[in-house]
Amino acid sequence: MIARARELDAADPLRAFRALFELPEGVIYLDGNSLGALPAATPARLEQVIRGEWGEGLIRSWNSADWIGAARRVGGKIAPLIGAQPHEVVAADSTSVNLFKLIAAALDMQREGQGARKVILSEPGNFPTDLYMIAGLERQGLAARRLADRDRLINALDGDVALLMLTHVHYKTGALHDMVELTKAAHAAGALVLWDLSHSCGALPVDLNAANADFAVGCGYKYLNGGPGAPAYAFVAERHHAALHQPLTGWFGHAAPFAFSDDYAPAEGIDRLQCGTSPILGLAALEVGVDLIAEIGVRRLYAKSQALSAFFLHCLGEWGLDIELASPIDGDARGSQLSFRHPEAYAICQALIARGVIGDFRDPDILRLGFAPAYLRFEDMAEAAGHLREVLHMDEWKRPEFRERATVT
Amino acid sequence: MIARARELDAADPLRAFRALFELPEGVIYLDGNSLGALPAATPARLEQVIRGEWGEGLIRSWNSADWIGAARRVGGKIAPLIGAQPHEVVAADSTSVNLFKLIAAALDMQREGQGARKVILSEPGNFPTDLYMIAGLERQGLAARRLADRDRLINALDGDVALLMLTHVHYKTGALHDMVELTKAAHAAGALVLWDLSHSCGALPVDLNAANADFAVGCGYKYLNGGPGAPAYAFVAERHHAALHQPLTGWFGHAAPFAFSDDYAPAEGIDRLQCGTSPILGLAALEVGVDLIAEIGVRRLYAKSQALSAFFLHCLGEWGLDIELASPIDGDARGSQLSFRHPEAYAICQALIARGVIGDFRDPDILRLGFAPAYLRFEDMAEAAGHLREVLHMDEWKRPEFRERATVT
Incomplete structure (x- = not known):
């Protein structure tokens, strides 16, 4: 998956734009639909x-x-x-x-x-x-x-x-x-x-x-x-x-x-x-x-966002991951995000965050992953999908620290 | 006047606070009642x-x-x-x-x-x-x-x-x-x-x-x-x-x-x-x-603001400057500003700004000078009063460039 992702990244016409954002090390940021990342030009x-x-x-x-x-x-x-x-x-x-x-x-x-x-x-x-x-x-x-x-x-x-x-x-x-x-x-x-x-x-x-x-x-x-x-x-x-x-x-x-x-x-x-x-x-x-x-241009962003979410779903499918999709399966029928329904969505979201994959939880049972196309890579999709698989398969989300609710979710 | 102002500054218990603001060189800023100055700690x-x-x-x-x-x-x-x-x-x-x-x-x-x-x-x-x-x-x-x-x-x-x-x-x-x-x-x-x-x-x-x-x-x-x-x-x-x-x-x-x-x-x-x-x-x-x-503390700020405006009026009085005060003459009856009424208030204000004394104009005939006590000195009062005297006595405000209205006044 990672190899395929890297091929897609190499062919991505928007790949250079990632460098125009300040993204923290060790984080895959799938919450740009809640708070977008910092453009590199903003502090100056x-x-x-x-x-x-x-x-x-x-x-x-x-x-x-x-x-x-x-x-x-x-x-x-x-x-x-x-x-x-x-x-x-x-x-x-x-x-x-x-x-x-x-x-x-x-x-x-x-x-x-x-x-x-x-x-x-x-x-x-x-x-x-x-x-x-x-x-x-x-x-x-x-x-x-x-x-x-x-x-x-x-x-x-x-x-x-x-x-x-x-x-x-x-x-x-x-x-x-x-x-x-x-x-x-x-x-x-x-x-x-x-x-x-x-x-x-x-x-x-x-x-x-x-x-x-x-x-x-x-x-x-x-x-x-x-x-x-x-x-x-x-x-x-x-x-x-x-x-x-x-x-x-x-x-x-x-x-x-x-x-x-x-x-x-x-x-x-x-x-x-x-x-x-x-x-x-x-x-x-x-x-x-x-x-x-x-x-960057909205049409190019949209094309990439559709490709990112399709590739994320492809990864889950290849790995046979069974989690209910709350978003339309048809890429044309949705925006730049994928949401999944799970009774333990809050804890799953926290377990992902602990692994550096930042999405968010929406009450009562939605795990929401946003794919801001300006700065995300296909490699991020493969890695995030891999983390989601591990969190679910290893029951990592059952750990008590992932179940304590914060003020802002 | 400047000598007296410097004595007052030396005795001012708030004098050290001026250094906690970033103030441009060559400017006496009498518009802190419209937009306050930049605290030195803000950029960091x-x-x-x-x-x-x-x-x-x-x-x-x-x-x-x-x-x-x-x-x-x-x-x-x-x-x-x-x-x-x-x-x-x-x-x-x-x-x-x-x-x-x-x-x-x-x-x-x-x-x-x-x-x-x-x-x-x-x-x-x-x-x-x-x-x-x-x-x-x-x-x-x-x-x-x-x-x-x-x-x-x-x-x-x-x-x-x-x-x-x-x-x-x-x-x-x-x-x-x-x-x-x-x-x-x-x-x-x-x-x-x-x-x-x-x-x-x-x-x-x-x-x-x-x-x-x-x-x-x-x-x-x-x-x-x-x-x-x-x-x-x-x-x-x-x-x-x-x-x-x-x-x-x-x-x-x-x-x-x-x-x-x-x-x-x-x-x-x-x-x-x-x-x-x-x-x-x-x-x-x-x-x-x-x-x-x-x-700094509001009570100390208020005491200084009253002293600043009283000293400004004192300077005008010493120089026999004849301009109508639109503010209450009693310091207890006004806030931290002095306003003057003059049919050419706009041009006078622009002439002062050209000299580095920034006050503002309020339609139709008010020259407004704000005395933000956190960062102003008595020396600023003496100098600003001196500039006002010169602008009025030299008819400097009659120059055409001071009569052109900007978008924001």
Whole structure:
């Protein structure tokens, strides 16, 4: 297996990019879908921002280092990765906060329309924060949540649905929604659509405008390698810009923030999605990660990610390893990860981590292995599969130290 | 003046702390109330977070480096600076977003109470984002804004007022509100109170609990020296924790974020004010700044800030400089700044910047000079006052290059 893996690595057109990341010795990192690795260029760029732009430039850097344009600049660089125009994307706040803005903006548009629809339709088991962000609006009397299993979503699109909100690639299983079909069905039912691209962007091609999507959000710290808690991004299709009213009406979304007037007037276009002062350190780190993913190219990344996961499954198959796959078996139907279902998934995950294979556990029974294609090798696949085999065959996961739950899993 | 300034510097008990900041050569920085200077310890700490915690530790650092506790830990360190208990403060999001959470939480409490009050009372000319954050809630039908001049605020507290929301130290003039008196008056009228401490915390003593305040927010990048766009903080008095419902119901505010349940359940206590994933780089930089201000001590900082501004006014007086003071003349009635009113304030500010004296301009006619006491010397006061005199007496501000407006002022 290792020999075959090395042949695949030698033929890999992306093999040189691994050196552009700082990866710890002795670790096979299969959790880039939770927190992406550190780009080698990030420490020097942050040093420059901290010592040069902040320390030397001080307040002047809002103009001289274009801090004021950072949210739009980084958003504009994310845009081509998701099939958006540069002026349709802004980098700001967290994914959760951006979800709130856009759910509320959709409800606002539907209030302006006929009928005052207020149902937000999603699926059970969607990433928790996506579902949670409806709760606050529900308590305010502005929204009502409806959940339908993924094969019944289209049936659930009735005349009360204001917004269909889904995560494009499911965080637990990696299963992919058909963005084109669901967007079309939602529009036919008079609903708007919001896609969470947290597990898509940077790992597989996304074409929001080809799908005629209305809104999208996504995470900066997974496949974009923006660092822990990096700023997130938000997309609004150009056709909605003029009518967009989101409730987090802060000064960075104002038409003239430095006029210091008492009354709010939204900025033109996507800028009205900004709220507070831009987080400059976070945006600087995110920009390095986005530049790197853009340089490698999403289509090449996706091709490699499919080859990596296929090879991982091939290794398990060759060794006759019997563990239930929770992800779609068809590579075209999933994102850049493989998830396995096992009642002892937590302990198995801990045993793998002790061996230097870092994946993660998702309650209650999912072992999740992410294959960030920018820095993983086929050799890593063969080795990780070998470790998984040994952990399972040697009952290593039964050791008590692997069963103690940490705060963050 | 310089000789006198040097005597004052020699006797200054805080003189050694200037060396703990990185200040550019040839600059007198009087804008620490807009963006605080870089603490000397910050670059190394960020390097450690980026290379060590992120690069080496990767996803494991949520537990091993206690990233998961960062928002509470930094909040807990801010607490003693503002007269709060450690479990009453959390560092998260931006000031604007925290304003939204707490305005909405106050409205939620008032809906639960009798009468459904929905007026948010503030003053015209409050910092724009404070006023703007009411606009989104107003459009949603949840709030109504009322503005009253500062000497009429108490009269404006009628039975419709849900929340009195004020900035403790006025961003333009530095004028200080009487927190104790206004909080008492609001409570007597059945209203809650939210204090914005952006221009107070780190520069003068604040005692939220002695004033019986309900809520507070504040900025991390001014006197706390947390870096450009640093995370902000929010305070909720312990007595309100159980009944607090804020609408940004994200996964970091959930009682069990890693249980990944479909339904939102707020965390106990102040944690329910968190929303999305904590911005780790920003929190790490903020923590260095907060530690440093805590080490110096707010009472000593305040004493020095009053001495600095008094000496600056003394210099102007000695030189017979005629420029209108927009700040209270009484040192006890203002924060750590002096503002001057002049129709050519913008050009004067630019002329000073060209001489290395960095203050800022606030539309339409305010020249604002902030005296961050942690790193400024009396010598800086004498020199800055001298430059101001020269700019005014030599009509230097009339040069055309000083009249061109930049994006950020």
